Amino acid sequence: MYRLFSRWREGFTAQGRLQRATSWLKQEGRAPQGFALLGRLAQDGMVAAQYQVARAYLEGCGVPRSPAEGVRWMHRAATAGHAEACFAMALMLLVDPPDGRGADGLLPASLPAGIERWPDPVAATGWAERAARLGLPDAQALYGYLLACGPESLRDEQAARFWCARAAQAGCPQGDLGLAVAHLAAQAPGTDPDAVAALNRAAESGLPTAQYMLGLLHERGWGMARDTGQAALWYGRAAGQGVRPAQARYGALLLQDREDAPRNMLMAETWLRRAALGGDREAAALLGDLHARGEAAIPADHEAVMWYRMAADQGHALACRMLAVLYQQGRGVAADPGLARQWLERAAAGGDVTAMSDLAATVLAAGGEQAATLPAVVDFEPAARAGDPVATFNLAVSLHAGVGRPVDRPAAALWMERAARAGVVNAAYWYGRMLLEGDGVAAAPAQARQWLEQAAMHGLPEAMFALGALYGGGHGLPPDREQALHWFVQAAQAGHALAQMMAGRYLARGLAGRVDGAQARHWLEQALAQGVDAARADYAQLAGG
Template identity: 40%
Template sequence: MSIKQDISDRVAARKPPKALARAKELYAEGKYERALKLFSVAAQAGIAEAEREVGRHYLTGEGVRRNAVEAARWFMRAAEKGDMVASRNLAGLYMFGMREDAVSHTGASLFTQGAPAEAENTPPDYDTALRWALPAAEAGDTDAQLMAGFIYSNPTWPQRDDAKALPWFEKAVQAGAPQGHLGLGITLLRQAAGEAPDEAIAHIRLAADAELPTAHYYLALLYDMGVNLPADPARAAKHYGIAAKANLSNAQAKYGFMLFNGIGIKANQVEGESWLRRAGLAGDPEAAALVAEIYVRGDGKLPPNYAEAASWFRTAAELGHKNSARALGMLYLTGTGVPRNPDEAAIWFRRAAEAGDETAKADLASLLLSGQTSPKLTEPAPVHEWFEQAAETGDLIAAFNYAVCLAQGVGVERDEIRAAKWMRRAAEGVLNAQYWYGVMLAEGRGVDANPEEARVWLQKCADVELPDGLIALADLCLKGAGGPRDHEAARQLYERAANRGDPRGMFALGAMYGGGHDIPTDRARSLACYRAAAERGHPLACLMLGRYLAHGIATEVDLAEAKHWFTQALNGGIAEAQNDLDALVPPEPEPEPEAETEVETSTTE
């Protein structure tokens, strides 16, 4: 700055009105820092226009570091003197949560997804915002009229009043603001409760003609759902696309889904996935969940990518998507795409459960019951309370889960009598409860032992080929409990369970065919059954298969393989397998070949 310019500024600063005039000149020339100094002189003297301009500098960061709170202080000083522009600007700051772009984007940001809620510093204060917006709105400020209409029609505001919102939107329309059409259209749609009056559609069309992205989104929804308009996927995709390209995350999610699946538009899975990604990264939980599911399924050419799926399930879960939280918990439980971590699984199951996911409640209860979590890392969850509350309302699945909690002491003292009561109630409609109640009757747990009635409940399970029910009923037939002793019936039940891949049924068949039962002995079939069960990890089957191999029963002796299966049995918790291992005779080592002896031959005779 030259000496002459410095002198000019100093002279202007002596009198506040001249300081204001000089500040305007400097601002017009883009000399914001010098302008702010002179605006501050006039503002300190109480000139409302200067106070408003100082507030604007702090809001926009022109000549000074941005500071929304300081901007609000200066706007308030000007607004209290009747400056309507300052009043509207102040309303914008309170409405957008002291966001630094609140004033410059007030009109454009209204009705945009999440605009007021994405406060960077403080939450929106609609009451205070309305108090400052109304005077400016009544003075004819269009942006203030839009703010008043938006606040009155906002579903999150306790004092919402659509009847008061509509006149302000109408005034904005009269002033030529397309956002007024959008506000009228959306408010009329909400009032119609699922219908779409022609007047509402007309206003939304006018807003879309003015290229308001949110209007395109709403118009797309109407075509997509066929609400008072013919369902038209092609038009829906077109309008979703316009809104998506304007960065509306909900529109990006819809457009990506339609592109990926070829709905109303030529399928393009690469581009569709890209739009879904953008929506997910912008905070749309459904879009993030869809991306995760894409990676879980794979695309037909490439296998699933569970690590990428886990990342997207986490994104969706952190945005509140309960199904994704449960899916992420399952990945951690099984070690799919992420390191296996039951405690981490419990965290995500609990989050999904607390969000109302009933399946996650059962998953969490089962996980806690299994003892896989660490008490130091995973706090007990009140799963028994969740299930009890739902069970009291007549939910039979909840009644079953609550009975399991009582029977196993999950989060509550073990109480088999109450467990039996709830299990009996759940058995009226839950297959697994029928099995549990049948076992309780057979063993006399929480009720008087009644093997005859136990057979009735277990037969229900067997009739639908539930492996647990088939095996439990077979055990009763084998022992003759609650009915005649019938080994052939037991064999058939075990075989049905085995045919469904259950290793317990395979092992039981091996034992029956091995002899000592009222069916023909068949050691070859016994060996085959033991092998099938052992290969599926049944510890006792591993022991028996090892014995057959060690002693050459229905097969050649194979001590090396026998050792393998004895070791598997020992690792599976069968302590007596150690005796079998110790008794194995190691194979004779093959003799080493003798070294050849060189014979010296003489060349002389």
């Protein structure tokens, strides 16, 4: 009897009514009644009821959904010190409002006092701190994460580790994830064993972000032996939970023949499609590549166009350039040079150095006044300063020829040397010629010969011919006719017309110490066939002899 009376009396207490209201909210037929009771309690100042009212408005439970009212009540409960409400405010202030403003928007027409803008990472960090200090493990993990990776003005590596560790000690997987992120944000990925251990715990607990990050560490060999099998395992788990980058990386790994598993094209395309349709531009571009190269399960040019356009619309520069190629060739679409040029310019605007080079080549080929004017999107300097060898070479050529910028031969020589040292074969040839001729740099024939030899050894016919001429005498270097003949023959075999004439002349006259009439005739005939009239006299003399 006493127990029954106690239960009856509890039903009239504020706490009892709160419990009854929340219970009714879960019952389909009584949810409105439960919300009405919650509303009375919230209006009377019960903070826990205010939090529940906020949730009901945000979720549309027992009342028509009203994000604006939800925010207002959540802010009121958070201001009163409700831990979960503080945490909810932190989460909401970190993202753009999905519904915009207005009567049914996430934000009211006038923001609650204390909220000046939305999103507001700084304010979100403040609310996360309040919830963390109130002992909420999830909030401690979020606060630690924000201190590690949030607004620059609030970052505190030591405090980030402290709060993430507290959350992890409370058994919160997000704490382990935050601890890993805090470690990795301060050091090279994988170099801290504590961070890797925390990431493993978070991944094993089922957190998809941790699973994706662990996949990255395994794929790239950060802090552990590179293991694409383990990477695929963790990517697959994260992909199954909807992590878009994991879907893209998982699809890319499935395209490879690995020791633990053969290539699986159908499965790879499935995951890449999911990632691409979810907005991953790299996955879309990769699908475009597969179709354009004929490597897809059922390749089709129109599919290549579709996926490239999807990536290009998101600013993927390489996809823009590939679309230009398809429009130029009429593959999957009607050939359209105008559209091809537009996509090429968009690729160049996105920083694609190859697209810039193609545009520059188009302008130079046009000749005349156009040769000095490049489209505004063609600017090789940023990529050159960032260390791109091809852009460095193209910048040097532009400065040398005055294409798109004033002629500046000394600057051209500086950039050309950088490109040559970076391994650009054409730059080695150009720089050798500039050193030979004192073009923008002090003449240095011995150094010129070294750069020309480097270019020649990589198969550049112009460099081979230049070396032949250099070894033939002049520029203050002792002649070496045998070396001259060697390089003339090498260039001649590569189809260089003037080298064919010089090889014929050397062999006809014995300039390198030996005469070979048959070979001389062969090379002179080759030169004549390519229109080198200067070879005619040598050929006539050989025939007359």
